[in-house]
Amino acid sequence: MLNIDDLKVSLEEEEKQIIRGLSLSIKPGEVHAIMGPNGSGKSTLSSVLAGKDGYVIDSGTVKFDGSDLLEAEVEERAALGIFMAFQYPIEIPGVGNMNFLRTALNSQRKTRGQEELNAADFLKLVRGIAKDLEISEEMMRRPVNVGASGGEKKRNEILQMCLLEPRFVILDETDSGLDVDAMKLVSKGVNNFSSSSRSFLVITHYQRLLNYIVPDFVHIMVDGRIVKTGDKTLALHVEETGYKDFLQLGKEKN
Amino acid sequence: MTDNYQVRDAIDKETLSTVRSVGDTYKYGFSTDIETEYAPLGLNEDIVKLISKKNNEPKWMLDWRLKAFNRWKKLKQPDWALLKIPEIDFQDQYYYARPANMKEKPKSLDEVDPKLLETYSKLGIPLTEQKKLAGVIEENHEDKSENRKVAVDAVFDSVSVGTTFKEELKSAGVIFCSISEAIKEYPELVKKYLGSVVPISDNFFACLNAAVFSDGSFVYIPKGVRCPMELSTYFRINAENTGQFERTLIIADDNSYVSYLEGCTAPQRDESQLHAAVVELVILDDAEIKYSTVQNWFPGDENGVGGIYNFVTKRADCRGRNSKVMWTQVETGSAITWKYPSCVLKGDNSSGEFYSIAITNNMQQADTGTKMIHLGKNTNSRIVSKGISAGKAQNTYRGLVQIGGRSQNSRNFTQCDSLLIGNKCGAHTVPYIEVNNSSARAEHEATTSKVDEDQLFYCMQRGIGEEDAVALIVNGFCKEVLQALPMEFAMEAQKLVAISLEGSVG
Ligand SMILES: Nc1ncnc2c1ncn2[C@@H]1O[C@H](COP(=O)(O)OP(=O)(O)OP(=O)(O)O)[C@@H](O)[C@H]1O
Ligand SMILES: [Mg+2]
Numbered sequence: 001m002l003n004i005d006d007l008k009v010s011l012e013e014e015e016k017q018i019i020r021g022l023s024l025s026i027k028p029g030e031v032h033a034i035m036g037p038n039g040s041g042k043s044t045l046s047s048v049l050a051g052k053d054g055y056v057i058d059s060g061t062v063k064f065d066g067s068d069l070l071e072a073e074v075e076e077r078a079a080l081g082i083f084m085a086f087q088y089p090i091e092i093p094g095v096g097n098m099n100f101l102r103t104a105l106n107s108q109r110k111t112r113g114q115e116e117l118n119a120a121d122f123l124k125l126v127r128g129i130a131k132d133l134e135i136s137e138e139m140m141r142r143p144v145n146v147g148a149s150g151g152e153k154k155r156n157e158i159l160q161m162c163l164l165e166p167r168f169v170i171l172d173e174t175d176s177g178l179d180v181d182a183m184k185l186v187s188k189g190v191n192n193f194s195s196s197s198r199s200f201l202v203i204t205h206y207q208r209l210l211n212y213i214v215p216d217f218v219h220i221m222v223d224g225r226i227v228k229t230g231d232k233t234l235a236l237h238v239e240e241t242g243y244k245d246f247l248q249l250g251k252e253k254n
Numbered sequence: 255m256t257d258n259y260q261v262r263d264a265i266d267k268e269t270l271s272t273v274r275s276v277g278d279t280y281k282y283g284f285s286t287d288i289e290t291e292y293a294p295l296g297l298n299e300d301i302v303k304l305i306s307k308k309n310n311e312p313k314w315m316l317d318w319r320l321k322a323f324n325r326w327k328k329l330k331q332p333d334w335a336l337l338k339i340p341e342i343d344f345q346d347q348y349y350y351a352r353p354a355n356m357k358e359k360p361k362s363l364d365e366v367d368p369k370l371l372e373t374y375s376k377l378g379i380p381l382t383e384q385k386k387l388a389g390v391i392e393e394n395h396e397d398k399s400e401n402r403k404v405a406v407d408a409v410f411d412s413v414s415v416g417t418t419f420k421e422e423l424k425s426a427g428v429i430f431c432s433i434s435e436a437i438k439e440y441p442e443l444v445k446k447y448l449g450s451v452v453p454i455s456d457n458f459f460a461c462l463n464a465a466v467f468s469d470g471s472f473v474y475i476p477k478g479v480r481c482p483m484e485l486s487t488y489f490r491i492n493a494e495n496t497g498q499f500e501r502t503l504i505i506a507d508d509n510s511y512v513s514y515l516e517g518c519t520a521p522q523r524d525e526s527q528l529h530a531a532v533v534e535l536v537i538l539d540d541a542e543i544k545y546s547t548v549q550n551w552f553p554g555d556e557n558g559v560g561g562i563y564n565f566v567t568k569r570a571d572c573r574g575r576n577s578k579v580m581w582t583q584v585e586t587g588s589a590i591t592w593k594y595p596s597c598v599l600k601g602d603n604s605s606g607e608f609y610s611i612a613i614t615n616n617m618q619q620a621d622t623g624t625k626m627i628h629l630g631k632n633t634n635s636r637i638v639s640k641g642i643s644a645g646k647a648q649n650t651y652r653g654l655v656q657i658g659g660r661s662q663n664s665r666n667f668t669q670c671d672s673l674l675i676g677n678k679c680g681a682h683t684v685p686y687i688e689v690n691n692s693s694a695r696a697e698h699e700a701t702t703s704k705v706d707e708d709q710l711f712y713c714m715q716r717g718i719g720e721e722d723a724v725a726l727i728v729n730g731f732c733k734e735v736l737q738a739l740p741m742e743f744a745m746e747a748q749k750l751v752a753i754s755l756e757g758s759v760g
Contacts, residue, residue, distance in 0.1 A: 050715050053707065078717035090712035094730025100716075103726060108717035143730065160716060 001199050002026040002049075002069075002168060007060035009048050009224075017058065018044045020224035026168075029196040033210055034203045035235060036221030037243050042203045043087050045221075046170045050084040051077050064168070078104075079111035083166030085157035087173045087203075092144040097156070100144045101126060101163055108164060129162045133189055150177035158189045169193075170201045175209040187212030207239040220246045292496070293350035299323060302465050305350050309434045309468070312441065318449070322464035325455045332458055335592055335621035336650040336682055340526070342563065347528060348496040349466045353410060403483040404515070405430055407471045409500055410490050417471075419483065426482050428512075429474040433501055436472035443474055447505055451534035451571040451598075459530040459565040459592075463499045467532065470500035475510040475541070484740060486515035489531075497528035504534070506541035508574065513544040515743055526554070526589060530565045539574030539601070544582070546739050548747055551587035556645070556757070558617030561589025568595035572604035572630075580607040581624065582738045584747045586754040589618060594652065596625035599633035599664075606635045609738040611747070613728075613754045614647030614679070623653035623684075628661040628694070637668040640732045642751075643679035644758035650682040657694040666696040673731050674704045675724065675758050725752035 002025070009019035018041045026032055036042055048055055049062065051074035062069040064080060072080065092100065106116040117125070130140055133155050145153050154174050161169055171190070175183055190213050194200065202213055210218070210232055218234040219226045220243070227249040228234065293304050302323045306316040331342070353367060405419035407430065423430050429440060437444050454464045471487040489500060506512055516533075529551065535543050545568075554561025564587075570579040581595040591614075597606025608624040626635035635655065643649040655666045672681035683700050705727055713723035729736065729748050736744050 050711075052711050052715075074711065074714040075717050075719050078715055084715055086712065086715075090706075090708050092709050092712070092727060092730055094733035095726055100713075100726070103722065104713070104716035104718055107719060107722065111717065164716065 001028050001065060002201075003061075003063040005061045005063075007048075007062060008058040009044065010056045010058055012054045012056050018055075018224050019048065021060070022221075022225055024219065024226060026199045026201065028167075028199055029194075030217070031194070031200045031202060031213060031215045033215035033218045033232075033235060034201065034221050034226075035205065035218065035238050037247075040221045041224040042221055043172055044224075046084050046087075046172045046201075046203065049077075049170060050074065050082060075107065076111065078164075078166075079108045081165075081167035082170075083161050083164060083168070084170040085154070085161060085172060085174045087176070089145050089153040089157055091146045091148075093146050095144050097140050097142060097144055098123075098126065101160065104160070105163060126159075126163060129159050132192075133159050133162075133185055135159055151179060151182050154178055155182060155186060158186050162189060162193055167197060168199050168201070170203070172203045173205065174202075175204055175206055183209065184212065207235040210235045220249075222246050222249065290351050290353055292348045295348060296345040297347070297349055297466065301349050305466055305468055308350065308352075309437070311434075311437055314441075314445065315437055318454070319465050322454045322461055323466075326458070326461040326465055329455070329458045329461055335652070336648065336684075337590055337592060337619050337621050339563070339590060342528060344462075349499070350468055351496040352468075405483055405485050407432060407485075407487045408490070409469055409471070409487060409498075423482070423485075427476040427479050428481050429472065430485055431472055433470040433472045433503060434468075436503070440472070440474070443505065444472070444503070447534070447536050448501075448503055449534075451536060451569050452532050452567050457567060460532050460567040463501060463530050463532045463567070466497075467499045467501040470502045470531070471504075472502070473504040473512060473514065475504075475506045475512045477507045477509060479507075479510045481510070481512040484513050484515060486517065488517045497530065499529075500531050502531070502533040503536075504543060504545070505536045506538060506543050506577075508538045509540040510538075511542045513740055514546070515740060516545070516547045517550070524560045526561055526563055528563050528565070529588075531567070533566070533568040533595075535568075535570035535579060537570060537572045537574060537577035537579055537604075540576045541574060542578040542580075543570065544580045544740075545570070545595075546582040546743055547584065548739075548743055548750065549583065549585045549587055549591070550750060552589075553587045553616070553618050553754075554589040556616040558589065561618075562587065563590045564588035564593065565590075566593040568593065569598065570596065570606065571598045572601050572606060572633075574601040575603055575630075577601050577604045579605075580609070580738065582609040582735065583611070583622075584735070584739070584743075584750065585610070585612040585620060585622060586750050588620075591618075591620040591622050593622045594624055596627065597635060598627045598629065599635065599661075600629045601633075602630040603632045604630055605633060607738075608635075608637045608639070609735040610637075610639045610651075611642070611732045611735045611751070612640070612649055612651075613642045613751060614644070614649045615754055615758055616645040616647060618645075618647045620648070621650040621652055623651045625654040626656070626666055627654075628657040628664040628666070631660070631662040631664070633661055633664045635664075635666045637666070637670070638734050638738075639668075639670045640735055641670075641672045641681055642675070642728055642731070642755070643672070643681050644675035644755055646678045648680045648682070650684060652684045652686075654686040655688070655696050655698075656686075657689045657691055657696065659690045661691050662693050664691065664694040668696070668698040669734075670698070670700040671731070672700075672702040673728065674702065675728075675755065721756055722752070724755055724758065728752075728755060 004024045007019050007022045010017045034042055102122050109116055135155055215232055218230050220228040227246050293301055302319050306319055407417040417431055452460050455461050475481050537543055551562035572579055579597055585591055599606055606626055612620045612622050614620045624637055639651045641649040641651055651670050657664050670683050681702055685698055687696050689696050709727050710723050729751055
């Protein structure tokens with residue numbers, strides 16, 4: 001589904017390479033976790049995959065279903081089924097959640113040549129998802145993320161995911177800021193959503209999340225590269241000993 | 255940006271998906287090929303007399319006009335606004351144009367030239383007594399809107415071509431007709447109130463209007479009557495090189511209520527055209543007027559060629575106790591906008607509100623705002639202004655809040671937000687605050703922000719195209735004002751916001 005080959009990415013503003021030769025291959029149905037110290041480039045990788053401005057691709061390729069992902073516009077990638085749950089979800093004052101969700105869903109459907117969902121079907125769909133995630137009606141009437149707590153914002157991201165039904169999901173520290181119960185709710189949401197045709201890239205600092213969302217692979221990212229790949233036990237190792245074993249690996253590759 | 259937004263469902267349900275279907279450039283730029291009768295070019299006493307004659311006016315009206323004309327000759331065009339106004343040759347304009355076959359005013363809508371009816375229907379304003387304005391009611395709104403009626407007075411160039419629902423309104427005691435008709439049919443009302451809010455020599459453009467206004471709308475709501483439907487006037491400039499000078503007079507007698515809408519468009523032409531209107535609102539004891547405008551005159555092309563010069567004087571006189579007025583305006587069109595709908599709060603406990611969205615894109619310039627003149631005791635005013643600039647446009651909010659010495663315990667609150675799209679445009683805020691009573695209070699808040707890259711990226715990551723994302727964010731920014739509009743207009747206005755900003759990103 002997704003193939004990243006020796007990707008190198010710098011910032012547009014300053015001459016600083018953040019992603020420094022990263023390769024990763026994700027097949028349909030797989031769950032990949034990425035762990036790594038602060039500033040190692042995890043969020044940058046997510047942003048580059050989603051198509052955010054401000055980066056220069058120095059070299060390497062990213063293929064999605066075999067075609068060049070880096071060529072596609074942000075909203076085209078979304079319509080292809082790429083979804084990124086933001087580490088810091090954005091507030092949009094004055095724009096109601098419902099309006100936002102419906103606009104997003106219908107835009108994607110339109111791009112894919114599908115018919116728009118009418119208001120009644122849409123409402124039914126959203127209400128069902130909100131209920132599963134225990135998001136209140138009152139919350140749904142608010143402007144997008146405005147006045148929401150950190151945890152509420154994260155739940156809202158998962159609601160958007162469930163509604164938009166992407167095939168490739170990046171969860172960028174979705175667990176940070178969630179209380180224990182919310183973490184279970186969100187994990188349940190993700191697990192119910194997962195299928196043999198959907199893939200996940202889960203960025204996290206905590207092994208705990210991976211007890212709920214069980215990864216097929218765990219990658220350690222240091223200095224813009226994947227320096228180690230293993231199974232879920234690798235996350236346990238990180239939890240116990242931190243990244244000190246891996247920092248050295250990052251340097252060696254330099 | 256402020257975070258304190260109240261959300262109302264009515265607007266939430268709207269999606270921007272319809273935006274595309276509305277068209278991608280100025281949608282109303284077509285012109286109607288219709289035989290038009292002009293007064294001779296230029297302006298002099300004879301032209302003023304001719305306009306008066308065309309309207310079969312009584313002598314007192316002609317005298318009033320001539321007085322205005324003589325005053326106007328001595329006035330100078332104001333230059334204090336932050337506007338670059340190309341020199342206007344007032345002798346190189348036509349001051350009167352009407353469709354040739356309107357010589358005899360049609361007695362009923364059935365007699366109106368089908369070409370004119372078609373023009374309005376193309377604009378989404380069918381001149382039939384149907385139940386709602388076409389295309390602006392949203393599907394699936396469970397509101398009573400289905401049954402809401404809107405009466406329309408349609409003004410084409412210099413003349414009113416028809417007014418709908420007149421009979422039904424009459425039975426409620428409401429007078430709604432063209433002002434030319436009112437001058438003949440209700441001279442006492444017109445004499446009593448015309449010029450009583452905006453005097454003849456109030457300002458250069460108002461004075462010009464007083465001399466040459468050709469038509470406009472007249473409304474009288476009698477004591478104790480709540481107008482049974484929305485009233486609206488739809489202005490259309492069609493003729494080339496012709497100014498439109500319309501005059502609107504609305505009187506809300508004691509304890510009455512009316513909501514009034516005004517819409518305007520003009521064809522796309524290379525030559526700029528002048529529009530100088532006057533609107534006078536008279537509000538008596540316990541009465542209320544809501545006046546909403548969606549101004550969509552042709553803005554000129556992206557290089558600033560053509561477009562309407564819009565110089566408008568609008569004023570509400572809250573004469574009575576507890577009288578209330580609310581101005582709401584969405585200004586998206588015109589090459590130049592010079593407009594300050596004002597409230598004179600004379601009556602004790604009277605209140606004035608001003609909600610404004612002004613969007614300027616490309617080469618457009620707007621200098622707009624309001625004046626709140628507090629004279630009575632316990633008077634209240636509220637100003638919410640949202641200015642949006644894109645392209646190379648300039649957008650100025652200019653507002654005066656004046657609280658007089660005898661205006662005990664009066665309050666003003668002003669919120670003035672500017673949003674910039676790109677870095678070649680400008681936003682300016684010019685507040686004048688004069689408080690002459692120690693028990694009174696005026697508060698002013700102002701913000702300037704840019705359309706945020708992160709917000710755009712967030713919307714686009716969810717699949718929303720860039721222009722729709724900008725429209726969505728801007729509509730969010732304007733929400734408080736959009737909510738102040740009657741629902742039919744709110745939908746229309748949201749689409750307009752989107753269209754006006756097309757091409758402003760990327
Ligand atoms: N727009 C930017 N301008 C300047 N520096 C940036 C920018 N974006 C990223 N960086 C830098 O790139 C590096 C990687 O940042 P990134 O946010 O990808 O890290 P991360 O792995 O997600 O960290 P965390 O675990 O703290 O979320 C950091 O040093 C960061 O400061
Ligand atoms: Mg991060």
